[in-house]
Amino acid sequence: MAAKTKTVFVCKNCGMDYPKWLGQCPSCHQWNTLVEKAISTATEQNVPAWSFSKEGSATGAIPLNIREVEFSQQDRIDTSDTEFNRILGGGLVSGSITLLGGEPGIGKSTLMLQLALRAKGLRTLYVSGEESPQQIKMRAERIGITNDECYVLSETRTDAIFSHIKEVKPAMVVVDSIQTLTTGAVEASAGSVSQIRECAGELLRYAKQSGVPVILIGHITKDGTLAGPKILEHMVDTVLQFEGDRNHIYRIVRAIKNRFGSTDEIGIYSMNGGGLTVVDNPSSALISQHNSQLSGNSIAVTLEGMRPIMIEVQALVSSAVYGTPQRSTTGYDIKRLNMLLAVLEKRVGFHLGSKDVFLNITGGVRVDDPALDLAVVASVLSSNEDIAIGEKTCFAAEVGLSGEIRPVTRIEQRVSEAQKLGFNIIFISKYNKIVPQNYPGIRVMPIERIEQLVKFCFA
Ligand code: TYD
Numbered sequence: 001m002a003a004k005t006k007t008v009f010v011c012k013n014c015g016m017d018y019p020k021w022l023g024q025c026p027s028c029h030q031w032n033t034l035v036e037k038a039i040s041t042a043t044e045q046n047v048p049a050w051s052f053s054k055e056g057s058a059t060g061a062i063p064l065n066i067r068e069v070e071f072s073q074q075d076r077i078d079t080s081d082t083e084f085n086r087i088l089g090g091g092l093v094s095g096s097i098t099l100l101g102g103e104p105g106i107g108k109s110t111l112m113l114q115l116a117l118r119a120k121g122l123r124t125l126y127v128s129g130e131e132s133p134q135q136i137k138m139r140a141e142r143i144g145i146t147n148d149e150c151y152v153l154s155e156t157r158t159d160a161i162f163s164h165i166k167e168v169k170p171a172m173v174v175v176d177s178i179q180t181l182t183t184g185a186v187e188a189s190a191g192s193v194s195q196i197r198e199c200a201g202e203l204l205r206y207a208k209q210s211g212v213p214v215i216l217i218g219h220i221t222k223d224g225t226l227a228g229p230k231i232l233e234h235m236v237d238t239v240l241q242f243e244g245d246r247n248h249i250y251r252i253v254r255a256i257k258n259r260f261g262s263t264d265e266i267g268i269y270s271m272n273g274g275g276l277t278v279v280d281n282p283s284s285a286l287i288s289q290h291n292s293q294l295s296g297n298s299i300a301v302t303l304e305g306m307r308p309i310m311i312e313v314q315a316l317v318s319s320a321v322y323g324t325p326q327r328s329t330t331g332y333d334i335k336r337l338n339m340l341l342a343v344l345e346k347r348v349g350f351h352l353g354s355k356d357v358f359l360n361i362t363g364g365v366r367v368d369d370p371a372l373d374l375a376v377v378a379s380v381l382s383s384n385e386d387i388a389i390g391e392k393t394c395f396a397a398e399v400g401l402s403g404e405i406r407p408v409t410r411i412e413q414r415v416s417e418a419q420k421l422g423f424n425i426i427f428i429s430k431y432n433k434i435v436p437q438n439y440p441g442i443r444v445m446p447i448e449r450i451e452q453l454v455k456f457c458f459a
């Protein structure tokens with residue numbers, strides 16, 4: 001068949017292609033970004049997929065009966081970082097591609113360099129487009145781990161990276177960051193959507209063909225989404241998010257997508273002088289500064305992934321200085337706070353409309369668990385009444401719009417965590433079925449309505 005040159009018009013900004021030229025890209029709305037591109041006219045493009053040419057049948061993967069597919073647990077690489085292994089579902093899968101996103105300065109480079117240094121017995125290649133080998137070495141010195149098999153490369157061009165990979169033959173590759181890479185295949189500046197997509201595509205093909213796992217670091221835009229095309233998240237096997245407050249020491253790594261494991265697990269690290277260390281007992285770490293004498297403090301038993309974690313909630317309620325009362329939260333959804341305040345106003349008759357309400361989750365962690373509701377309510381009431389909640393009291397229940405106390409998942413696990421940490425009272429929903437005798441030393445207080453909480457704690 002005669003090869004005929006075909007062309008398409010590709011947007012330099014977003015990478016979409018169109019059969020004809022347009023002034024404005026309909027996808028990203030940028031002007032003058034379409035450029036003409038010849039598309040390869042190799043036989044694979046022109047021969048229909050169903051035509052049984054000799055070459056066609058001999059190349060590529062062949063269908064296998066699923067019973068014949070061999071798989072062993074060794075296909076997972078132990079990264080020597082227990083938290084990281086757990087988030088991934090038991091280690092890095094060979095040939096997988098993982099994207100780690102997070103805000104600048106949160107510790108992505110630190111975590112990945114640590115991983116590369118710690119992986120004993122594995123040859124690792126840490127490619128950085130952001131730092132020089134000297135800067136990486138400085139960081140490694142701070143972390144204080146040495147590894148003879150860890151190679152660093154300061155490079156942004158993918159063809160150069162691949163030629164070094166051929167020489168080094170690493171067993172794991174880290175790329176910091178995908179936004180700094182460029183490939184000659186696309187004419188656009190580094191960090192543009194089409195560059196990101198193409199570079200990620202090349203790395204994806206490398207990972208799948210070589211079986212070497214690749215970890216990409218990705219930047220996050222101001223609104224908290226991964227910078228780059230959404231398609232990047234679809235391309236990779238696993239998307240991890242690195243969260244936390246830069247000014248606090250705790251950091252959480254959460255899986256948002258995981259082809260090889262659950263997205264329930266999280267890893268908790270603390271950032272200190274020598275890099276990131278695994279927090280073995282997050283509950284006691286997050287509530288260690290608990291001060292019983294102060295009003296406005298309460299403890300919630302939340303669940304992050306499969307692990308129960310005790311978290312301290314602090315509220316400050318004061319008379320509004322300006323006309324409109326302020327509501328401000330750290331680590332908690334402000335809409336949820338407003339909803340709970342409305343419930344308190346309507347059901348318990350607390351007039352919070354003229355009050356400023358500030359709410360903090362200590363430790364700088366962000367929590368979505370609805371089981372935090374009751375502790376939030378208790379904190380707000382405690383600060384408003386200026387009555388401290390007992391030091392050994394904790395909460396685990398959701399609060400509904402009509403002031404009802406709703407049950408939460410895995411209550412047994414939550415109660416036993418509270419019991420383990422020496423709490424002696426836990427407020428839960430009446431609708432959470434639990435056998436109190438199983439938890440000696442802790443009094444389980446099942447309540448049905450918010451008014452009961454007021455009666456028990458603040459009457
Ligand atoms: P970094 O890994 O550079 O963040 P990212 O790659 O996500 O932008 O980490 C940046 C912060 O971490 C920096 O402000 C300093 C701090 N840090 C420590 O506190 N201790 C350490 O041992 C290291 C290496 C960094």
Ligand code: MG
Pocket residue numbers: 108109110130176
């Ligand atoms: Mg970095």
